[in-house]
Amino acid sequence: MMMREPPVDGDALHPDGALRLNERDHELLRHLADGKSTPQIAAAMSVTSNTARTRIRRVQRKLATARRGQLVEAARERGVI
Numbered sequence: 001m002m003m004r005e006p007p008v009d010g011d012a013l014h015p016d017g018a019l020r021l022n023e024r025d026h027e028l029l030r031h032l033a034d035g036k037s038t039p040q041i042a043a044a045m046s047v048t049s050n051t052a053r054t055r056i057r058r059v060q061r062k063l064a065t066a067r068r069g070q071l072v073e074a075a076r077e078r079g080v081i
Contacts (some may be wrong), residue, residue: 002006029075033081
């Protein structure tokens with residue numbers, strides 16, 4: 001079965017079509033690029049592990065990635081990190 005990529009959330013785009021990522025999204029992506037685990041990201045961002053997981057899912061939606069492993073690659077391809 002072929003997996004579809006989730007659609008980019010309409011709220012994730014500026015009117016000009018550029019991605020709308022806030023500073024916390026960028027911080028999260030930097031931690032993921034450094035290879036940190038969810039608990040390590042949570043500690044670094046001073047949030048709970050549940051909040052870190054939720055943030056990861058939201059950024060995954062914004063970058064239209066289905067898996068966490070694709071997230072850093074997609075961010076690099078788009079010049080986000």
